[in-house]
Amino acid sequence: MLFSALALAVLSVASQSAYAINFPYENIQLTEGDVANNSDIAFGTLPPIGNGRKCKTFPGDDNWPSDTRWRAFNASLGGALVKGIPPAAACYDGPYLNEGGCTTVRARQNSSRFASDDPTIPFGLWQLDNPCPVPAVGSLPPISACNLTSLPQYVVNVTTAKHVQLAVNFARNNNIRLTIKNTGHDFLGRNTGGGALQVWVHPLKTFEYIPSIQVGNYTGKAARVGAGIMTYEMFDLMAKYNITVPCAGGATVSSIGGWMQGGGFSILTSKIGLMSDQILSLEVVTADGKFVHADPFENAELFWALRGGGPSNYGIVTSALIKVHDAFSISTSSINFQTGQGTAASPQVSNETFWAGISIYFSHLVRITDARGIGWNYIRTAAPTANSSRTFTWISTVVLNDISAADAKAFVAPLIADLNAIGINLTNPEPTWFPTYAQQGFRPNPDESVSNGRFGSRLIPRKALVDPKSKDFLAATRAIRSFVEDGGYMWHSVDFTPTLEKAGYPGRIAAVNPHLRDAIMHSTGFDTASYGPETTIAQKIASHDRLNEYLDKLRVATPGSGAYMNEADPDEPNPQESFYGSNYAKLKAFKAETDPWGVFYAVTAVGSEDWVVEGTRGLTTQQGRLCRI
Ligand SMILES: Cc1cc2nc3c(=O)[nH]c(=O)nc-3n(C[C@H](O)[C@H](O)[C@H](O)COP(=O)(O)OP(=O)(O)OC[C@H]3O[C@@H](n4cnc5c(N)ncnc54)[C@H](O)[C@@H]3O)c2cc1C
Ligand SMILES: *[C@@H]1O[C@H](CO)[C@@H](O)[C@H](O)[C@H]1NC(C)=O
Ligand SMILES: *[C@@H]1O[C@H](CO)[C@@H](O)[C@H](O)[C@H]1NC(C)=O
Ligand SMILES: *[C@@H]1O[C@H](CO)[C@@H](O)[C@H](O)[C@H]1NC(C)=O
Ligand SMILES: *[C@@H]1O[C@H](CO)[C@@H](O)[C@H](O)[C@H]1NC(C)=O
Ligand SMILES: *[C@@H]1O[C@H](CO)[C@@H](O)[C@H](O)[C@H]1NC(C)=O
Ligand SMILES: *[C@@H]1O[C@H](CO)[C@@H](O)[C@H](O)[C@H]1NC(C)=O
Ligand SMILES: *[C@@H]1O[C@H](CO)[C@@H](O)[C@H](O)[C@H]1NC(C)=O
Ligand SMILES: *[C@@H]1O[C@H](CO)[C@@H](O)[C@H](O)[C@H]1NC(C)=O
Ligand SMILES: *[C@@H]1O[C@H](CO)[C@@H](O)[C@H](O)[C@H]1NC(C)=O
Ligand SMILES: *[C@@H]1O[C@H](CO)[C@@H](O)[C@H](O)[C@H]1NC(C)=O
16 A cells, blocks of 8 residues: 555654654664675765775676675665666567566556656656667567666665665765666656666655644644655645645656755745745765754754755655645636637637737736746647648646635736737636645546657746836747747746745755746746657757757846756756856755765766766767766
8 A cells, every 4th residue: 555654643743852753664774783794885984985986887897796796785675676677678589578568668658657666767768868769569679779788777676764775885885876766757867877776765655644843943734755755646645634735747756856856846836935945854865875864953954955956966865854734725727829720718819919918928927926826838839731830829827826716717807808908809717726736636547648858948037027028028038939939849837936935944044046036937948859769869969959049049038047957958058057056066065075975976966067977979868887077
């Protein structure tokens, strides 16, 4: 059962010392006695002895651990070591050939749950240079065509804190690349690497509701959340306890993994801040292999860094204590229009009216987010055909919370009136109203597809959208228009204001990207080209260059802003400034001090500029050997 640990007694604690209580799986820890006679799994000591070697040890190297030592490592793990074999290997002629397995992978290769339930593969395979593509039906390539070296070699199937500690120690002591997979959804490839030992935290599903707790200046409801809990599971828990916890838009994103550690926006962000703002304490395995507690008073700098300063960087989180809010209602109003054949709910307008309508929507974002609501929207475009010129479609939702349907409708009315005034023939839609966030987020089938494509993003600062006549407003809207109209790409934004005021205590003091704090719009531009195995490297490079040309227009239009690290291009120019802003120097110093071994590397992560993945072919990918520059 998923939430078997719910059988735990529900705690009601009011004293500060009580919040360091672990889940049972965290009480199983690695001891000095366990490591006494085994240098493979010894703890790290600071400062480290000698300089780190230039490159991580890669499969096939002389000093790659022997099978005997891997077996001993597996024994210390109680048998939790899994060989890193991608499911598609079942479709290749060789030791993993398996007809049933191959049928499954063919049917489910684009499923988010298939990816998150597999110990080895990340969702996006271009990040590993598409090492083991699903072969065409009827073909049976040799297993040598499935490049197993490009994937993590072994995976620790984590069910205890001790498993995580053993993995960190074994990887560090043997100079092997370490990767952390939770759901595997990361778009940048921060969750995977060729030749790595992978820590798979997905099985940590425990949840505990705490009706009342005090942590520093916070007094109220809380919950303790295991690292592997995903959005759809959290919505079920919210319904069960009649509570609210922010969640990602994707049903199978993890709650306190990469999403939280990079910030984590939701439809509640303008009301209660980011996911990283909800954290009261964290249980963490650090680069030296120690299992530690971090909160505003103990390991405060680690606590600061882990909340917004980037995942896979300072430690492996096994659980978090988070704030929990009362249940409240959610109201959504859909506002759509297009230049193609219209309908009453999505009327047809001219090109110029279309773009004017979008500017009107943008001009209402300050009002919407000041009311603690958000915008969620897409501009889609269809290429010209023999019978029709290029068409554009605007699909948007205004999401308000803690409001009646009638009040929500009245709130949206001025926006509809402004759209009507320029000739967009829309009636104010009846809001779709949910009594609780749990009901709004409930997914009977949480499976969803995530593609093997690329995109880039930019944060539009709030100040740029305050005055629709300002040059900043015009520059931002012009760049977005060009991305879609000239680039022919799809564009998407989520519009919210995660200010320090919304962050509250202890969120206000965290390593969240200051550019995100100042933003009103997370603007994302999607490539239409495939980065799959059927395209050549030259095609991939050309596609990315073209995408980047249009992303640059957004960057130029918003000088001094940055991008949201969790939904971004791994080839983002100057990722240190874009993703971390003024926190970068402090984060880098903390990282250097606590992880001089470079145990935690991830593309675009703090200190990643000191490393390079060898054997990549023109784009940032993760399949090769990791080396210091
Ligand atoms: C369908 C979909 C919808 C999304 N919607 C949103 C959204 O609404 N809002 C938003 O902000 N983002 C959203 N995202 C982006 C999301 O924030 C990132 O994809 C994020 O990296 C996912 O984290 P994960 O832990 O689920 O995935 P993974 O790929 O498993 O991990 C991501 C990163 O976190 C690290 N990591 C994971 N767990 C831990 C841990 N316990 N300790 C230390 N490091 C860890 C990994 O090593 C990796 O670097 C969405 C993504 C998808 C695919
Ligand atoms: C470690 O080795 C010493 C000496 O050989 C031995 O006395 C001790 O029992 C060993 N400890 C463990 C945990 O195996
Ligand atoms: C680890 O040990 C378990 C239990 O003995 C075994 O099932 C598993 O195959 C082993 N893993 C590897 C990679 O050999
Ligand atoms: C999965 O996606 C690939 C690439 O887009 C596509 O070719 C394939 O048909 C999809 N498979 C399924 C089962 O949807
Ligand atoms: C991971 O471990 C759990 C618990 O021991 C087990 O049920 C599951 O089958 C394992 N998964 C894999 C992929 O080995
Ligand atoms: C807690 O609140 C008090 C009173 O507002 C304030 O003085 C103190 O600095 C706060 N503590 C923290 C850790 O924020
Ligand atoms: C859920 O919580 C809300 C807000 O506290 C409250 O108004 C409502 O009555 C509760 N519902 C149930 C079924 O307990
Ligand atoms: C506006 O739309 C309504 C409903 O679709 C339609 O009845 C009406 O004729 C339209 N008005 C104009 C001016 O197009
Ligand atoms: C496009 O026009 C051609 C010629 O008039 C016609 O045969 C075809 O059916 C049209 N296609 C569509 C999608 O309308
Ligand atoms: C609308 O703009 C697109 C892109 O610039 C152009 O291809 C199309 O012809 C225009 N449509 C009309 C009806 O003018
Ligand atoms: C397999 O991947 C590794 C690591 O990326 C690379 O060094 C090797 O050349 C690849 N082998 C083949 C046959 O492509």
